[in-house]
Amino acid sequence: MKLIQYLSYACLVTVLVAPVLYFSDVLTKDVMKSSLLAGTILWFITATLSAKKGE
Amino acid sequence: MNTDAIEVPLTGEVQEFEREPVPASHQKGWKSFLGMYAGEHAAGTEFVIGPLFLTAGVSAFDLLVGLFLGNLMAVLSWRYLTAAIGTDVRLTLYYQLEKICGRNLVTAYNLANGILFCFLAGAMITVSATAVGVPFDMAMPKLTDTMPSGITWVLVVVAIGAVISIVAARGYDTVSRFANIASPWMVLVFLACGVVALKGLGVTSFSDFWNIFGEGGEPFPGQIKYTFWHVLMWSWFCNAAMHIGMSDLSVFRYARHPRAGWTTAAGMYVGHYMAWICACLMYALYIRTGEAQALLASGVAPTVAPGPLAYDVVGIAGLICVVVAGWTTANPTIYRAGLAFQAIAPKYSTVKVTLIAGAIATTAGLFPAFAMKLLDFVAVYGFILAPIGAIIVFDHYLANRVGIIQNYAEKVHSNFNVSVLLAWLASMAIFYSISIYQGVFLSFLTLPAWLFCGVLYLVLSKLLQKKDLTQTHGQTFLLR
Numbered sequence: 001m002k003l004i005q006y007l008s009y010a011c012l013v014t015v016l017v018a019p020v021l022y023f024s025d026v027l028t029k030d031v032m033k034s035s036l037l038a039g040t041i042l043w044f045i046t047a048t049l050s051a052k053k054g055e
Numbered sequence: 056m057n058t059d060a061i062e063v064p065l066t067g068e069v070q071e072f073e074r075e076p077v078p079a080s081h082q083k084g085w086k087s088f089l090g091m092y093a094g095e096h097a098a099g100t101e102f103v104i105g106p107l108f109l110t111a112g113v114s115a116f117d118l119l120v121g122l123f124l125g126n127l128m129a130v131l132s133w134r135y136l137t138a139a140i141g142t143d144v145r146l147t148l149y150y151q152l153e154k155i156c157g158r159n160l161v162t163a164y165n166l167a168n169g170i171l172f173c174f175l176a177g178a179m180i181t182v183s184a185t186a187v188g189v190p191f192d193m194a195m196p197k198l199t200d201t202m203p204s205g206i207t208w209v210l211v212v213v214a215i216g217a218v219i220s221i222v223a224a225r226g227y228d229t230v231s232r233f234a235n236i237a238s239p240w241m242v243l244v245f246l247a248c249g250v251v252a253l254k255g256l257g258v259t260s261f262s263d264f265w266n267i268f269g270e271g272g273e274p275f276p277g278q279i280k281y282t283f284w285h286v287l288m289w290s291w292f293c294n295a296a297m298h299i300g301m302s303d304l305s306v307f308r309y310a311r312h313p314r315a316g317w318t319t320a321a322g323m324y325v326g327h328y329m330a331w332i333c334a335c336l337m338y339a340l341y342i343r344t345g346e347a348q349a350l351l352a353s354g355v356a357p358t359v360a361p362g363p364l365a366y367d368v369v370g371i372a373g374l375i376c377v378v379v380a381g382w383t384t385a386n387p388t389i390y391r392a393g394l395a396f397q398a399i400a401p402k403y404s405t406v407k408v409t410l411i412a413g414a415i416a417t418t419a420g421l422f423p424a425f426a427m428k429l430l431d432f433v434a435v436y437g438f439i440l441a442p443i444g445a446i447i448v449f450d451h452y453l454a455n456r457v458g459i460i461q462n463y464a465e466k467v468h469s470n471f472n473v474s475v476l477l478a479w480l481a482s483m484a485i486f487y488s489i490s491i492y493q494g495v496f497l498s499f500l501t502l503p504a505w506l507f508c509g510v511l512y513l514v515l516s517k518l519l520q521k522k523d524l525t526q527t528h529g530q531t532f533l534l535r
Contacts, residue, residue, distance in 0.1 A: 033371070037371050
């Protein structure tokens with residue numbers, strides 16, 4: 001339960017950090033876009049699971 | 056643009072106390088309102104509103120300072136009017152209104168509310184369609200388009216509208232829960248769009264950022280020029296129905312203290328500041344492309360299509376965000392429109408009225424004008440519904456001082472308070488005519504119309520209440 005929650009937070013952090021890293025020339029645009037997509041998909045999975053467990 | 060805070064059940068708990076004050080045991084602290092407002096104002100329409108400011112030729116100062124102050128005024132309106140009265144009377148807007156103007160007039164308000172909700176949901180369907188249409192290489196509607204742009208557009212809008220309507224009718228709670236999950240992610244994707252757009256625009260310092268808008272420019276073809284005052288007044292009154300229009304009485308009746316009204320700042324500065332500016336930056340990036348410059352050179356306004364804009368900047372995650380943002384906000388809007396209609400025709404089931412509302416919204420979504428003219432439509436939306444809030448505010452604070460009976464309809468068992476109807480219609484007719492015939496920006500007239508409506512209500516009540524009482528009731532009402 002805790003793990004899923006931490007994972008969901010990590011996904012949000014990915015969505016936040018990837019564009020900043022792209023802005024700082026650390027990531028390429030393609031990698032940034034892929035990171036955002038991965039973070040998005042994982043966020044919806046983990047947040048849904050987390051919410052269901054919470055219920 | 057918020058629609059969630061309006062008058063209808065978000066959770067099982069809100070369904071309670073519809074005709075009684077919320078008891079102390081069910082009141083909530085400010086934290087309960089913070090997340091709700093922060094999430095609900097990051098909606099699909101934010102993707103359109105930001106770019107539309109740019110099409111109106113705003114300068115950096117007008118946009119950044121005008122939006123800041125306009126949102127501040129909105130927060131103050133929520134805090135000192137809506138939250139103050141909400142925590143005082145602790146009733147829903149509808150019930151409070153029924154006490155003042157009677158059941159039949161609430162029905163008229165419901166009708167206006169329901170129709171406007173449908174059009175707003177239509178704009179959200181349009182926004183989602185621009186994202187769903189990207190894989191199909193669909194022709195996007197132009198800024199000046201009013202009619203559907205082709206058969207693919209019609210099919211995509213009808214498909215989205217059908218899904219949203221059926222889900223709103225059958226699975227409202229599921230989407231509501233999904234919207235709660237999506238909300239923090241959506242806010243971050245808005246931010247991501249802005250950050251990536253800044254990179255594309257070559258911004259490395261605050262002065263670079265400021266110079267994106269600079270001193271402003273000529274509005275795009277078919278648009279009007281927005282000054283500082285346009286931005287300030289528009290952003291103040293785009294949610295006029297909710298704050299000075301008192302729709303959010305239904306929300307703040309649960310607040311322990313009117314200070315909970317400050318939490319609306321989260322919605323304003325996340326959704327109506329950060330998200331609008333980020334969406335504006337995406338469009339600023341697009342209009343530097345050869346395609347947009349060619350359109351501008353030929354006197355055509357470049358398309359404002361949130362789907363392709365977000366896709367270009369952050370890829371598929373952006374497309375998902377546009378669809379989810381449009382869907383999760385259109386869903387409760389259609390549901391609420393259905394409930395508003397159901398109040399007029401109670402014999403129809405919730406499923407049936409929601410599907411009817413969905414059909415109207417989908418039809419509206421076919422016509423891009425509602426989304427492309429969203430600044431105008433939202434101004435009209437606030438202008439029509441806000442004066443009703445003036446009736447509540449003036450009745451609450453001034454009825455006793457001017458010697459009229461507070462909550463008149465309830466006390467004389469009337470279903471129809473003619474003073475309210477006349478004040479509402481006169482304020483709309485007079486100030487809308489001024490806007491049309493004198494060419495005055497409608498948001499400049501929202502506050503005058505609101506004040507006029509309140510004052511006229513007091514004057515008419517002073518004249519008509521006495522007559523009513525002596526002619527029909529023969530009772531004496533003690534004025535506190």
